[in-house]
Amino acid sequence: MTSAAQTVTLLGLCDGELDPKKHQSSYLTNKVGGGPDWCLVAPLQLPRCARCRAPLSHVVQVYCPLNESPYHRTLHLFACPASGCSGRADCWTVLRSQCLEVEETSSRPDPPQEAPRSATDWCEAADDWGMEEEEDDGWGGGGGVKKESKVQEEKAAPQIEGSETDVSSRLQDLRLAESQEKDDEDVAPPVFRPFFVSVVEESDLYGEYGELDHAQKLLREYERREGVKVGDMGDDDEEEGGSGGEKYEKTKARHGDAVFSRFMKKISSCPQQILRYCRRGKPLFISEPPSNLDQVVSRCGSCGGGRTFELQLMPALVSLLRGEREELGCSGGGGSAEEELEFGTVLVYTCTNSCWTSGSDSPVEEFCFVQMDPDQQLFK
Structure with a gap:
């Protein structure tokens, strides 16, 4: 999406609803809401709110490769829509995932049809639309698994014969624990209605x-x-x-x-802008930032390097973040009066070097700073 020398500010605008029945999005798609489309690497589970521990809702997905980089690169922003959470930075999470372009093309010979682009890409490098990922089953072969299972059964046999009651009790406890863990994982966060995001240069306005x-x-x-x-x-x-x-x-x-x-x-x-992008640029604060902001923005948890400003969400996005069930007039799920995001601007800082290890098995968490809107009604 950008290079170290770029000074152009790009604006993201809502560009129509993304109907999953008609369009298939991928990690190459800029969008609001819906589910995240991972760049080959997906987290083991959705991030959770640091305050209430609920799974976070997917807010925005931005495809933002860097010039002269061999990687596809996507940022995902998640937030907790529960009352009292959305205005807190620890209730937001930013995840960055990357994959080599050659790795992606060689491992995906039959990509599904991609949704047609309705607007300009974030940058010249973002022109490889149409790739969709398939889940790798993770199985290297069958023989080793069967052999290991057989050995485990032989070792377990004497124990079962000697104390069937004890083993049955342990198995029951194990099933209860697994069931409880599964129930926790099955709690789905509210899903916001998906919209395409189009891009314009601010100077063109x-x-x-x-x-x-x-x-x-x-x-x-x-x-x-x-x-x-x-x-x-x-x-x-x-x-x-x-x-x-x-x-x-x-x-x-x-x-x-x-x-x-x-x-x-x-x-x-352009008061309807929902996103501003300018990597290594200057953020636009909605209220006075802390004097020690440089210390507040933590260093990259992956490589230990510094972070730079990359993008920010704008107040006009708030009105778009409505649950899919709310559109149908249903109760429960996302979009209830108690569950909606409120913020002024959310600033995202990412690793200056955009560090990444090829073959990594998890996204990299970045840093976000949240400011509430002192006059939210202006954007309603």
């Missing part, structure tokens, strides 16, 4: 995007309500040294939150 007039109207309403003049649209953060940026930085909103005012100004050209 100024003066050309079809919703620009609507964005201008929203901006003017915000200025009247807050008693602040945020300046003309199109002023860039990187140009703050100019008079326009300097004037804005000195302006104080009526509620006194200059960071939030700056956030509103930046997204005013």
Whole structure:
């Protein structure tokens, strides 16, 4: 999706519902909701909420290979929709999975048909759509398994003859434990309705995007309500040294939150953006970040290296995260009033080196930082 030299910010927009009866998604698909499509490597079980221990719901999937890298690369964001959990960073999990392009093509000779792309890829490297993974049965052969089972039976036989009651009791306890473990694993998290995500460059929006007039109207309403003049649209953060940026930085909103005012100004050209992507770029904070953010962002748990900002989820995504059962008017499952995500922005930091060991058997966990929205009703 990007290289070290990239400075372009890409925006993710909702691009229609993903109907699983008509389209087959894969790890090459950018999408909201649904189930995760793993890049050959899947976790043994879904991540769980650190607060309530419930399985997390899949929120967003982003296919984001790096330029000049031989790997396919996908990020999955999970969150707990339970009341009181979604605004906490420890109730979110980001998993990164990768696989070699040659490894993927050689091990998948008959890929199923991929959903047609409805919009631009995240980057030039993301052009190998159509690959779908098959589960490897993990069995290297049959003879060794049978021989081992026979030896185990021979060793167990004398014990059964000597103490049938004791063995029966142990087997019963084992079955109860396995049954309890299976019940815990079978608790399915709420599933959000899936949507395709299309991609545009933020710089293309100024003066050309079809919703620009609507964005201008929203901006003017915000200025009247807050008693602040945020300046003309199109002023860039990187140009703050100019008079326009300097004037804005000195302006104080009526509620006194200059960071939030700056956030509103930046997204005013496209308030319906649900995701911002700029690896190694600067995050857009919705409220004042902690002064020790560099220390808050932990180092990569896999290689011990530093992390860099890669993407963030935006407030407009909140209204899209509704359970599949809610659409049918059903009770229970995802989408209940007690189970919905609320956040301002979720910032994702990933390993700077995007470390990966070929043949790895599990995804790499990355870091996310959550900020609540100080004025959520603006995005409803």
